[in-house]
Amino acid sequence: MRKTIFAILLGFSGAGFAGGGMLQNECSTCHNITGPAAQTLKEAFEKKGPDLFYAGNKYRQEWLVSWLQKPQRIRPAGMYYGNHIKAGAKGDEVDVSTLNEHVALSKADATSVAAELMRLKPHDDLTAKEKIGAGAISKQMGEMAFNKFLGCMACHLIEPEYGGLSGPEVYTAAKRLQPEYMASYIRSPQAWDPKSWMPNKHLSDINIQKMVNYLKVLSEETENAK
Ligand code: HEC
Ligand code: HEC
Structure with a gap:
């Protein structure tokens, strides 16, 4: 029984x-x-x-x-650059009708x-190398670096409809990801995934910290907007 x-x-x-x-x-x-x-x-x-x-x-x-x-x-174009992009009025658009719901x-x-x-x-070896400081960055400065200086926005959305489509959205990244992972992945995507589509931009430690802090600011803002 x-x-x-x-x-x-x-x-x-x-x-x-x-x-x-x-x-x-x-x-x-x-x-x-x-x-x-x-x-x-x-x-x-x-x-x-x-x-x-x-x-x-x-x-x-x-x-x-x-x-x-x-x-x-999380990835507006689905996994991974399959046939989910169609030509739209304003350029490429994601054909959501071909994307499946996750279980x-x-x-x-x-x-x-x-x-x-x-x-x-x-990969404790990779995350152990990252030291996350308490540094702060304004949203404006962060966006300037993310978009203009470091060229990250070509592939990442920083708002639901603003930014590139081929990588994961980053306005929720800090909610989803450990800060040491973000730092390490930005330092070297290929250390995690040799065939990652994200280029290694050889950021300095300072810029890596800036980006991690910026992603934190973005996620907090997304959280508050709900
Ligand atoms: C039919 C294929 C499929 C199956 C089965 C599936 N997944 Fe997924 N999963 C995906 C795809 C595709 C994504 C990416 C979604 C996106 O980016 O929007 C994903 C994303 C995820 C993510 C988020 C990861 C990230 O970094 O974006 C987690 C966690 C996850 N799946 C866990 C699971 C678990 C646990 C199971 C089993 C209960 C499961 N999945 C079954 C296809 C699948
Ligand atoms: C050529 C396109 C491209 C560029 C440019 C790019 N990325 Fe990425 N990025 C990607 C892809 C693709 C992934 C991860 C693949 C996956 O998990 O689906 C990724 C992953 C990430 C992740 C982990 C996100 C997650 O949800 O797992 C972070 C954080 C990140 N990128 C930040 C940056 C920063 C900061 C820059 C600028 C220095 C940048 N990216 C430039 C394509 C790009």
Whole structure:
């Protein structure tokens, strides 16, 4: 009897009772959860979702828990430059009709999968190198650097409809990502993903700090606007 109840309580969500089982069974078809990163362009083009094998070095756990219950698009053009861009009146537009909804999890499943993901930390070596200071930057100065001096806006949205479409939106980045990850990825995208489309712009430590602080300001503003 006890065994039956146990099975009913936990069994309903399929493999969901164990975050690891669920990751393996329901997520690994689209996400790389074991590494290594794609080593060839062919592999990179075949990716169906972002790599999750270093999730514990990258994401903020509370964000994972909430996003997995209510996933919202992060990359406006979908993964990864597939056939989601169409010619529009004002230039290229994203053809949203071809993008699919992400699977949404129950609170319990989201919590256990997020905990499982946070254990995947093969890149402590990279994040340990980043020291995040408490520096502040005004939104205007940050935007000037992001857009004009460092050329980041060609690929990233800094507001829902403002900026480039080929990278992930960055106005939510600080809500989603650990600051050390942002710093490290900006320092060298290829250290995380040899085939990343983001160029290494060889930013100085000061500019890396500026960008991380700017992304923090942007996310706080997005939060307040809600
Ligand atoms: C059909 C393919 C598919 C399956 C199955 C799938 N995902 Fe995803 N996932 C994606 C795509 C595509 C994105 C990128 C969405 C975007 O950028 O808007 C994504 C994004 C994510 C993100 C955000 C990561 C980031 O950096 O943007 C997380 C976390 C995630 N998925 C976890 C999971 C988990 C956990 C499962 C299993 C329960 C799962 N996914 C199953 C395709 C999939
Ligand atoms: C040529 C396009 C391009 C340019 C220019 C570019 N990026 Fe990126 N960026 C990307 C892509 C593509 C990704 C990540 C791929 C993925 O996870 O889907 C990325 C990822 C990031 C991330 C991690 C975001 C996340 O959600 O995982 C940050 C932070 C970031 N870029 C900041 C910057 C900054 C700062 C600059 C300017 C110095 C910059 N980028 C310039 C394309 C670009």
